[in-house]
Amino acid sequence: MVLPIRSHRAGHQETGAVSKLLFLGEGITGLAVDWRDNTVYWSSRNTEMIQQADTNGHNVKTVLRNLTQPSSVVIDPNAGFIFWLSAGVVSCIQRSDLSGGLISTLLKTPDRLLSLTADAVEMKLFWIQTNEGELDSLGSCNYNGSLVNVITQRLGMIIWTDIGIPVAVWRSGLDGEDRSVLIGSGLVSPCGIAVDYRTHTIYWSDIGAGRIESARLDGSQRHTLTREQMVWVSVSPSKRCTDDETKSGIKGPLKGFTADPAGHCGAP
Numbered sequence: 001m002v003l004p005i006r007s008h009r010a011g012h013q014e015t016g017a018v019s020k021l022l023f024l025g026e027g028i029t030g031l032a033v034d035w036r037d038n039t040v041y042w043s044s045r046n047t048e049m050i051q052q053a054d055t056n057g058h059n060v061k062t063v064l065r066n067l068t069q070p071s072s073v074v075i076d077p078n079a080g081f082i083f084w085l086s087a088g089v090v091s092c093i094q095r096s097d098l099s100g101g102l103i104s105t106l107l108k109t110p111d112r113l114l115s116l117t118a119d120a121v122e123m124k125l126f127w128i129q130t131n132e133g134e135l136d137s138l139g140s141c142n143y144n145g146s147l148v149n150v151i152t153q154r155l156g157m158i159i160w161t162d163i164g165i166p167v168a169v170w171r172s173g174l175d176g177e178d179r180s181v182l183i184g185s186g187l188v189s190p191c192g193i194a195v196d197y198r199t200h201t202i203y204w205s206d207i208g209a210g211r212i213e214s215a216r217l218d219g220s221q222r223h224t225l226t227r228e229q230m231v232w233v234s235v236s237p238s239k240r241c242t243d244d245e246t247k248s249g250i251k252g253p254l255k256g257f258t259a260d261p262a263g264h265c266g267a268p
Helices: none
Strands: 002-006 018-023 028-034 039-044 049-054 061-064 071-076 081-086 091-097 104-109 112-119 124-130 137-142 149-152 157-162 168-173 180-183 190-196 201-206 211-216 223-226 230-235 240-244
Touching: 039 071, 061 081, 071 112, 081 112, 091 112, 104 190, 149 190, 157 190, 168 190, 180 211
Parallel strands: 028 071
Antiparallel strands: 002 018, 028 039, 039 049, 049 061, 071 081, 081 091, 091 104, 112 124, 124 137, 137 149, 149 157, 157 168, 168 180, 190 201, 201 211, 211 223, 230 240
């Protein structure tokens, strides 16, 4: 891949001239610009690194290495963060500071994550979440991974968790109107949400309480499915599958999971 830069002189109309900035090879999966420090960042699936260079093509540096299929790199220079997607046994949204330090995982899900972008004003991340055989959903969360929202057209509603005051699972129409609390009690730190479209059931993880719960979309028939420390869970109308860190070899608490109407279980 050749990274181009479009030339433009102040006081003149855009000429449309494009100059070659860097030759990056193949496997480039994301590109972002730090407008404050005049640097560009890119992710490569081939090298499994995130690198940076000045906007004139000089001073190429490796910021992050030994990543897992990184893509969709996003920069917020004012907040001082790099965000990117990782694909592996589970898909992740990860974050570091601009120097590549303080790496953290904000979200984990067995679904495929695509097209990460950021709202630097509201300090929110947005992405596409897809699962084979299902309609794509739009996901969002705060920069720290809290307040995970899932927007699905199939049910015509937005469903999200809120760890503010009050701690609750909410729903609204796609236009944001008709907001109502689905689950408003007995929650500590709810995060990941999944929907079983066939039975109109929602499932969520509560890291603070150490459990996975389910309820109907009207908030009724609430049940606790497990109290184990889970990495992720896949749920179908006929099967429930869980995978703890001993079985999977994955370390860390559950941050997201999915409902699979086809009845399949296991790691993607």
